Amino acid sequence: MKQPSGERSSPVTHSTTTTPTHNREHKASQHAPHSNPESKQSAAALASDQALLIAQHFSNYLIPGIARSAELKQEVYALRHQVYCEELHFEETNAQQLEQDSFDAHSLHCFIRHVSTNTMAGTLRVITSSHTQELLPIEAYCAHAITHEHLTPRYFLPHQICEISRLAVPATFRKRQTDQIEGSATGVINEHTFSTQELRFFPYIAISLYLSAIAICYKSRLHHVFVMMEPRLARSLGFVGIHFTPIGPTVEYHGKRAAYYVDVRQVRKTLSAGYKQLLHVIEQELFSRKN
Numbered sequence: 459m460k461q462p463s464g465e466r467s468s469p470v471t472h473s474t475t476t477t478p479t480h481n482r483e484h485k486a487s488q489h490a491p492h493s494n495p496e497s498k499q500s501a502a503a504l505a506s507d508q509a510l511l512i513a514q515h516f517s518n519y520l521i522p523g524i525a526r527s528a529e530l531k532q533e534v535y536a537l538r539h540q541v542y543c544e545e546l547h548f549e550e551t552n553a554q555q556l557e558q559d560s561f562d563a564h565s566l567h568c569f570i571r572h573v574s575t576n577t578m579a580g581t582l583r584v585i586t587s588s589h590t591q592e593l594l595p596i597e598a599y600c601a602h603a604i605t606h607e608h609l610t611p612r613y614f615l616p617h618q619i620c621e622i623s624r625l626a627v628p629a630t631f632r633k634r635q636t637d638q639i640e641g642s643a644t645g646v647i648n649e650h651t652f653s654t655q656e657l658r659f660f661p662y663i664a665i666s667l668y669l670s671a672i673a674i675c676y677k678s679r680l681h682h683v684f685v686m687m688e689p690r691l692a693r694s695l696g697f698v699g700i701h702f703t704p705i706g707p708t709v710e711y712h713g714k715r716a717a718y719y720v721d722v723r724q725v726r727k728t729l730s731a732g733y734k735q736l737l738h739v740i741e742q743e744l745f746s747r748k749n
Contacts, residue, residue: 509698509732512662513739519659520579522670522740525567532556534567534581541626561585561595561623566678568670568744570663572631580627582667584674587616594621596684596717603686603717606705611684620680622671627663665698666740669733672700673741675722683720692718699729 525531538557542548549557565583572579585594590612596604597611604610611619675683685702692702702718709715729737 503730506699506730506732509662509730509736511732512659513732513736516659516662516666516736516739517573517743519573520663520666521571521573522666522743523569523571524674524744525569525581530569531562531567533578534569534583535562537569537578537581537628538624538626541628545629564588564592565623566674568667568674570666570670577630578628579631580663580667581624582622582626582671583624584671584680585621585623586678586680587611587619589616592616594619594684595623596621596686600686600709600717603706603709603715605707606719609703609705609719611682614682618680619682619684620675622668622683622685625664625667627667631663662736665733666736668695668698668700669737669740670744672722672725673737673744676726677741677745681721681723683722685718685720686715687718688714689716692716698733700725701728 523530525534535556535558539551539555542557543551562583564587565585567581567583569581570579571577587594594611611621671683675681684705687702689704689708692704695702700720701724702720704716705719706717726734726737
């Protein structure tokens with residue numbers, strides 16, 4: 459068994475097992491704008507309006523789901539292998555063509571499925587803990603990055619904490635320029651395969667995975683969410699209304715990263731109007747249908 463890797467930079471437009479899980483999943487390629495408060499508010503309002511339009515037709519093109527069955531979990535692991543091992547070469551390929559680690563055994567796996575092709579367009583996991591000896595990756599491998607006195611996983615009851623990890627969107631569903639330093643694949647959307655209307659929805663796959671995680675955490679009473687990510691991604695998520703609290707300094711850990719915390723009960727209150735509607739659509743799909 460390879461050593462678990464934590465929150466790596468996600469190969470997504472905004473967004474294992476040799477290195478800890480926090481090494482690459484959250485390298486955001488879409489940076490938060492540096493501007494005055496008025497322009498930030500204007501940008502946030504525009505993003506909310508766009509999300510509202512997307513929410514009205516979201517289910518026509520993309521369907522969120524929870525991988526409860528062994529078959530669906532295998533599909534999730536295969537997608538992670540495709541993204542992290544085959545496309546981005548962050549990890550070595552393996553004969554099973556499945557990317558998984560010991561944390562998967564106590565994780566909730568969510569995914570987004572593309573309707574017309576019936577393929578997974580992205581996945582993300584929520585790692586849980588049932589007792590004090592069952593550490594989250596952020597505790598096991600990045601404890602030095604947490605300096606906050608109270609906002610630490612061990613300050614809360616084990617069954618109320620979790621960690622968001624393994625965000626992955628395949629190249630087919632993302633736009634990304636080649637990054638030779640990281641060995642990234644070129645993920646250009648095939649405009650001959652997908653309609654113009656469908657292409658409008660693809661940038662929302664990553665945020666829809668985050669909203670799926672929020673919905674799952676809220677329903678499962680996993681109130682206290684931790685994540686290791688780049689500060690610029692935390693700022694970008696703030697535009698949506700997901701306000702992460704930094705709980706430690708930025709550290710050099712496969713790039714500049716920091717530990718963050720958010721209470722999902724507060725997220726439901728702070729989401730902008732458009733994203734609240736998108737969250738509602740996602741919750742209906744997650745909990746009202748079998749997947």
